[in-house]
Amino acid sequence: MDGLFAPMGEVKEGKLTCAYHRYTFENGAPQSGPKEFRNNPKNCIPCHPVVEMNDLIMFWFDADSE
Numbered sequence: 392m393d394g395l396f397a398p399m400g401e402v403k404e405g406k407l408t409c410a411y412h413r414y415t416f417e418n419g420a421p422q423s424g425p426k427e428f429r430n431n432p433k434n435c436i437p438c439h440p441v442v443e444m445n446d447l448i449m450f451w452f453d454a455d456s457e
């Protein structure tokens with residue numbers, strides 16, 4: 392819904408929660424919210440591998456790589 396997850400989104404038990412709508416996502420797919428929202432593939436968010444290093448979350452995004 393075009394909201395920002397940072398800085399107010401949170402991750403608990405592997406699920407990302409939107410601070411604005413309180414919808415949760417797991418592996419990019421909506422896990423909460425109205426059924427119509429959860430069942431719409433357009434509402435999935437992109438996922439990228441991350442590494443926690445020195446209290447920072449690092450990720451590498453390259454559209455041409457796997």
